[in-house]
Amino acid sequence: MSDVSSIQKANPGMNDAILQVEHLSMKFGGLVAIGDLSFQARRGEITALIGPNGAGKTTVFNCITGFYKPSEGMLTLNRRDGSSYLLERLPNHEIPARAKVARTFQNIRLFSGMTLLENLLVAQHNKLMKASGYTILGLFGFSGYRKASAESIDLARHWLEKADLVDRADDPAGDLPYGAQRRLEIARAMCTGPELLCLDEPAAGLNPKESMALNALLMDIKDNTGTSILLIEHDMAVVMQISDHVVVLEYGRKISDGSPQAVRTDPRVIAAYLGVEDEDVETVLTEVGDEDVIEQLDTGPDSAHGPGTSSSYLAGPVTDTVGHSEGERVTVSKGASKAEQVDARSSAAASKAASPAAAKQPSAAKSSAAKPATKAPVKPKTPGASNRRGGRK
Amino acid sequence: MAVTASPERDIVATPMQRATREALYAGAIALGLFVLFIGLKTDQNISNELILVQRWGLLAIVVVLTMAGRFLYVAYGQPFLANQKIVDVATGLLPESVATRFFRLPYFLAAIVTVAVLVFLAGPLDGLLGPGLAGYARFLRALAIIYALASVLFYFRTFIHAHFSALGITALTLYPVIVVLVLALYGGSVAAGFQGSLKWVDNFGIQILIYVMLAWGLNIVVGLAGLLDLGYVAFYAVGAYAYALLGTHYGLSFWILLPAAGAMAAFWGVMLGFPVLRLRGDYLAIVTLAFGEIIRLVIINWREVTNGSAGISGIPKVSFFGLISFNVSDPNYIAKVFDIATSSAYYKIFLYYLILGLCLLTAFVTIRLRRMPVGRAWEALREDEIACRSLGINTTTTKLTAFATGAMFGGFAGSFFAARQGFVSPESFIFLESAIILAIVVLGGMGSLVGIAVAAMVMIGGTEVLRELDFLKQVFGPDFTPELYRMLLFGMAMVIVMLWKPRGFVGSREPTAFLKESRAVAGSFTKEGHG
Structure with missing residues (x-):
């Protein structure tokens, strides 16, 4: 690009954050996939981005890697x-x-x-294009290109060995088993010589043994190449074992950010997502004081939603009517945002004054804007209210 | 059709009874089907009135032939095949393939003897048989020659398969020499050999090689980069008109205009490429189709420059780098230089080697490019465009280079075409040409040079062979022109080949690099591209 200076910011001195995400928002029409997300990925670390399905993790990745243009916000990458x-x-x-x-x-x-x-070799395209004089020199067999070509094969062999695929180097990629395809994709990404490697669910569909091998590969990349890793993962064994830093998303918002241990004990995360069996969710939420859950417990869990491994599966289209303090009836989906519930309980206890003020507001949308306790798909009274609700998600 | 509804009857019915019954069914169906197709024909009489010609005799022949075919198949063919299966199982040997049964030494010897008899006794036999039967004799001779050659190819099939490219290039290089030699021996004089070679070198050799070159050029766009281009003939037209106009107006030499025509076609490739970069699949195909039509319509309507539908004639001939000319009036005319008899065959043979050289250049560049980063990027683009972008490949320039490179070879072929014909008109650049070139690429196997060359040979050579089948006039009457049926046969051949080999003649792809050994990638793994 011509205006390099506008894209390359002045070096802000010693910066240990390789990626800074500031106020990132991504809107698709009325739907807000990511709302005002800020976090940092530090150099030489593995940062995990976790959250329930549909939390917007892949959207964040697509923004970082340029497949989407963010609606708002700044994504700064500081190279070495x-x-x-x-x-x-x-x-x-x-x-x-x-x-x-x-x-x-x-x-x-x-x-x-x-x-x-x-x-x-395709992954080393740009390097080889330069070496081949944009094809022209290479077409006539200049030695510079031949050397670069041999080097690129050596690099490819190096990563094939790392990914334990060197025996199958001459087989078509489509012929590999699933786990090997995952490793090959990582090896291919590493062949571009990246400083930040973004992995979208690398352990999905792997058996425990393959998962272990993947962990070893990622640790090896982190230790030996200095490449920082940003990781989306559902497999908590992988996340907790290898990541240095965890960012938790729910409904496009950050609900927690910190070391794996800190995140693991964050009640909002527990409620939203993390490593909690279905039966435990109820315990946690009861502890936290979620009235909806207590109420729901009386009627029994909703078996229609099948056996879930995490609480996020409970977030089904179970609708109920909840009586508000001002007597207004709003239809909600129970437990859509566990983290918001947790927030709400604690904030409600802290500031009782906010609630009565909100109760005086005539529309449901306004009351919800002031009080983040009400949840997911509200059946709105006015069309305008629906937009506002959507805008908050 | 062979399946009967009730199994009880099946047990009772002998093959003969079943065959009779099915033959009757087949006859009834054929009668119903052909009564309007064949039985009646509209025609004009002498006073230009539309009249209905009744052809019941022909209809009866067709129906009877259908019935006989069905009867023979059910009565003898099916039991034979079933028996053969049992025999194969019983003997425990690997079942013989159809090919090994078809090509046997006794048959081969019989074919050789037939050819020898028919060739050496051609004169007396013609007198004996009369003109009608002599046509059949010639056809029989051609069949016997084809069978003998096919037997030889079959016998050496492993060797041929292993050295296909080298053998192919050698055969193509020697082709005019062999044609001239054979015809000279046959005709008894060198002059007759040259004169007779015109048809074989021009109609078969040059014609096929032009299509080979065009298909190899299109292969870069469609086969490698996976961009479906239905307007490829536009670049062919640009190249042809570039040479025709610049050659006639400015008298520039072919050797200057060849690269110029290529560059111009490449320029138009980029022009087309820019707007269609965002399009994929069907949409891309439609836009390229429209582009091809635009170029043709511009040529038709821009009369001041292109002379419209009348075309441009008097396009200068190619010379051998200015040293040897092929114009009889020139002082350095080839016959004068070498002091040999005047013949138009020299120019055709020269053109043959020229297009062969251009084809080999195309193949060489394509093979080299495939091993270059840009060629790999083309193939990667065909496999997965999103993954390409995630690896930092600029898909815009990659697509444009594919369009430009493909168009450039189209332009080369176009300027050669203009030089060979000496005349260009918009009629040569209709959509059908694009379709044929694309059909050759698909039929040959996308991305495979060898497969495409074979497909071009079958398709273009096949349609040319149809012109040779004069004896069919004896069967269907003097009005029958076999070449009018070439599109029908073309379509049928495509359907059959696509059913039999959905990925084309050569469905696998050769890897461009390897660590230990190069193994062909099966066609089921490669993708066709989405635009």
């Missing part, structure tokens, strides 16, 4: 050499090329008809 890039201003393909951000995909995207080796 001191240059900084504003990712939201870079075109899609320049983010890996110049800002050195590589990514993998939730649904694996390999070049299935090409061999493993070719997959890794």
Whole structure:
């Protein structure tokens, strides 16, 4: 791009954050997928981004890697050499090329008809293009290109060995078993020489053994290449074992941020998502004092939603009517946002004054704006109210 | 059709009874189907009135043939195949393939003897048989020659498979020499050899190689980059008109205009590429189709420059780098330089080697490009565009280079076409040409040079062979022109090949790099691209 200076910010001195996400918002029409998200990923660390399904994790990834242009906010990537890039201003393909951000995909995207080796060579495209004099020198077999070509094969071999795939280097990528495809995708991303590696659910669909191998590979990348890793993961064993820093999203908002231990004990996270069995959710929420859950316990759990492993599965379309203090009836989905409930209970206890003030408001939307305790899909009384509600999610 | 509804009757019915019954059914169906197609024909009489011609005899022949075919198949064919299966199982050997049964030494010897008899006794036999039967004799001779050649190919199939490219190039290089030699021996003089070679070198050799080159050029866009281009003939037209206009107006040499035509076509490739970069799949196909039509319509309507539908004639001939000319009037005319008899065959043979050289250049560049980062990026683009972008590949420039490279080869072929014809008109650049080129690419197997070359040979050579089948006039009457049926046969061949080999003749792809050994990637793994 021509205006390099506008994209490259002045070096803000010693910066240990490789990626700074500030006030990131992503709106699709009326739907707010991410609302005002800020966090940092530190250099040389593994940062995990977790949250229930639909929390907006992949959207964050798509914003970082340029597949989406964020509606608002700033994404700053600080490279090791001191240059900084504003990712939201870079075109899609320049983010890996110049800002050195590589990514993998939730649904694996390999070049299935090409061999493993070719997959890794495609990843070194920009380097090889330069070496081949944008094809022209390479076409006539200049030695510079031949050397670069041999080096690229060596790099590919290195990563194939790391990913334990070197025996299958000449097989088509589509022929690999699922776990190996995941490893190959990581190896391919590493062949671009990234400083930040974004992995979208790398352990999804892996058996425990493959999961262990993946952990080892990620730790190896972190320790030996200095590449920082940003990770979306549902497998808490992976997250807790390898990540240095965890950011928890729910409904496009950050609900917790800190070390794995801190996040693990955060009641909002527990309520929202983390490592809690269905039966435990009720205990936790009862402890926290969720009236809705206590009320629901009397009628028994909703078996229609099948066996869930985390509390997020409880967030079904179970609707009920909840009587508000002012006698207004609002239809809500129970337990849509556990974290907000937790917030609400604590804030309600702290500031009783806010509630009566809100109760005087005539519309449901306004009352909910003042009081974050009411939850998910509210059946609105006015069309305007629905937009406002949507805007908050 | 062979399945009967009630199993009880099946037990009772002998093959003969069943065959009779099914033959009657088949006859009834054929009668119903063909009564309007064949039985009646509209025609104009001498006073230009539309009249209905009744052809009941022909209809009867067709129906009887259908019945006989069905009867023979059910009565003898089916039991034979069933028996053969039992025999194969009983002997415990690997079942013989159809091919090994078809190609046997006795048959081969019989074919050789037939050819020898028919060739050496051609004169007396013609007199004996009369003109009608002599046509059949010639057809029989052609069949025997084809069978003998096919047997030889079949016998050496492993060797041929292993050295296909080298053998192919050698055969193509020697082709005009062999044609001239054979015809000279046959005709008894060198001059006759040259004169007879015109048809074989021009109609078969050059024609096929032009399509090979066009299909290899389109292969870069469709086969490698996975961008469906239905307007490829536009670049062919740009190249042809570039040479025709610049050659006739400014008298520039072919060797200057060849790269110029390529560059111009590449420029238009980029022009087309820019607006369609965002489009994928069907939408891309429609826009490229429209682009092809636009170019043709511009050529038709821009009369001041292109002379409209009348076309441009008097396009200068190619010379051998200015050293040897092929114009009889020039002082350095080839016959004068080498002091040999004047013949138009020299120019055709020269053109043959020229297009062969251009084809080999195309193949060489394509093979080199595939091993370059840009070629790998093309294939990666075909496999998954989103993954490409996540790896930092600029998909815009990658697509544009694919369009431009493909268009450039189209432009080369176009300027050659203009030089060979000496005349260009918009009629040569209709959509059907694009469709044929695309069909060759798909039929050959997208991305495979060898497969595409074979497909071009079958498709273009096949339609040319139809012109040779004069004896069919004996069967269907003097008005029958086999070449009018070439599109029908073309379509049928495509359906059959696509059913039999959905990925084309060569469905697998060769990897561009390997660590230990290069293994072909099966067609089921590669993607066709989404635009």
